[in-house]
Amino acid sequence: MIPLRIKVEANADRPFVVRMRSFEAGARQQRAEQLNPFDVTLERVSSEGADYVGEGGSIRVLGIDPSKIDGDVLLVNPRRGTADRLIRSSSQHNTFLVTERCDQVCLMCSQPPKQHHVDLFPYFEAAALLAPEGATIGISGGEPTLFKAQLFGFLEKVLEARPDLSFHVLTNGQHFDQDDWGPMNRIDQGRVLWGIPLYSSDPAVHDEIVGKTGAHTQLMENLALLCRLGASIELRTVLMRPNAYGLPQLARFIATALPFIRIWALMQMENIGFGRMNWKILFYDSSDGFDVVGQSIDFVRTRGINARLYNFPLCTVPEPYHHLAPATISDWKRAYREECYGCALKPQCGGFFEWHPRNHGYSKFGALQ
Ligand code: SF4
Structure with a gap:
C-alpha cells in the first residue's frame, strides 16, 4: 500500500507544512526562480536518509525514495517524527x-x-x-x-x-x-x-x-x-x-x-x-x-x-x-x-x-x- 505517513526528523517545536523539491544537479538558477517559501530542496541522500533544506525548515526523510515524494506537500509533526502526505503530487486522490x-x-x-x-x-x-x-x-x-x-x-x-x-x-x-x-x-x-x-x-x-x-x-x-x-x-x-x-x-x-x-x-x-x-x-x-x-x-x-x-x-x-x-x-x-x-x-x-x-x-x- 502507498504510505500516507512517512518518518522524518525535524528540529522544530511545532508542526509545519513543506513542499518537497528535487532538482537536477546544475539547475541552481532555475531552482532559485521556482522556489516558494514553503519549498524544501533535496541537498543530500545518504544511508541516514534524505536531507532537505529551505526557508520553511530543514528536514530529513527516512525510509522512502526522494523520487517518490517529489512535489508532495507534507504536514510535518516534529515531535512525533512523522509527516502526513497531505498532497501527493502524482496522485488524483x-x-x-x-x-x-x-x-x-x-x-x-x-x-x-x-x-x-x-x-x-x-x-x-x-x-x-x-x-x-x-x-x-x-x-x-x-x-x-x-x-x-x-x-x-x-x-x-x-x-x-x-x-x-x-x-x-x-x-x-x-x-x-x-x-x-x-x-x-x-x-x-x-x-x-x-x-x-x-x-x-x-x-x-x-x-x-x-x-x-x-x-x-x-x-x-x-x-x-x-x-x-x-x-x-x-x-x-x-x-x-x-x-x-x-x-x-x-x-x-x-x-x-x-x-x-x-x-x-x-x-x-x-x-x-x-x-x-x-x-x-x-x-x-x-x-x-x-x-x-x-x-x-x-x-x-x-x-x-x-x-x-x-x-x-x-x-x-x-x-x-x-x-x-x-x-x-x-x-x-x-x-x-x-x-x-x-x-x-x-x-x-x-x-x-x-x-x-x-x-x-x-x-x-x-x-x-
Ligand atoms: S474486472 Fe477487476 S476485479 Fe474483476 S478480475 Fe478483472 S481486474 Fe480483477
Whole structure:
C-alpha cells in the first residue's frame, strides 16, 4: 500500500507544512526562480536518509525514495517524527480529513466517529495553495460541516487564490441553514461538488442506517436549500441489504423530488470500521442481484440524471454498465486479487479496497480474458 505517513526528523517545536523539491544537479538558477517559501530542496541522500533544506525548515526523510515524494506537500509533526502526505503530487486522490467528529453513526461507516478534534484548517489551506495545477482535492471526515465557518472560509480563500483548483466535499448534509447564504454565495459553487448520502426514499430506513432520528427530513430540507444556493450535488447511496430492494423506489423519488442533482452514485461497501463489524448483515452481492441496481440506474438516466457505480469490481457489473463504473478506489488503498491476473478489464477496473475480505462475497467474479 502507498504510505500516507512517512518518518522524518525535524528540529522544530511545532508542526509545519513543506513542499518537497528535487532538482537536477546544475539547475541552481532555475531552482532559485521556482522556489516558494514553503519549498524544501533535496541537498543530500545518504544511508541516514534524505536531507532537505529551505526557508520553511530543514528536514530529513527516512525510509522512502526522494523520487517518490517529489512535489508532495507534507504536514510535518516534529515531535512525533512523522509527516502526513497531505498532497501527493502524482496522485488524483488527495483528501484532507478535517475532523473525526460526526453527529451520525452510520451502520457501514468506514471512519467511525471520535470525539477528539484538532483544527488543522490553517495547514490544509497552506497545503491546498501548493497543490499541482488543476488538482481536485477531497474534503472528508467525520462531518466537515460541524466546522462550517472554518470550512467555508477555507474554500472561499483557496478557490479565490487558485482558480485552477476544485473540491469534492463529503458531508452528511445535516448542518446547512439559511445563514449559509452569504458564505455559500462567496464560494465558487462551479468548483465544489458536495457528496451527500441518501440511503432510501423511506425516512425510517434512512434514519435507521445513519443512526439518527429525523435525519431524512432534515436532509430533504437541506437538499432543497442547497439547490437554491446553486450547489452541485453528488447524491451517494451505499448499497446494502437494508436498502438494496428499495433502490427502484429511491430512483423514482430522486427523479421526482431531487431532479436537480448532478449525479447519483451507487456505491459498494468498504470493509473497514463499522463496515467490517456489520459486514455479514450488510454486504449485498450486486454481482448476483444486479437487477435492482440496473433498473434503478436505467430509470434515473431516462429522466436525464447521471448515475455512476463506485467501488464495483468491473467483472461484477454487466457489460452494458461498464462505462458507468469508473475506477474510484483511491490508489493508496486499491488492491487486486489472484483472479485478476491477465484480466483484460484490469486497466479500467478499480479492483478492491486493500482490506476487502479474502472471501470477497461476489458470486460472479473473475478475470475476463
Ligand atoms: S478480475 Fe480483477 S481486474 Fe478483472 S474486472 Fe474483476 S476485479 Fe477487476
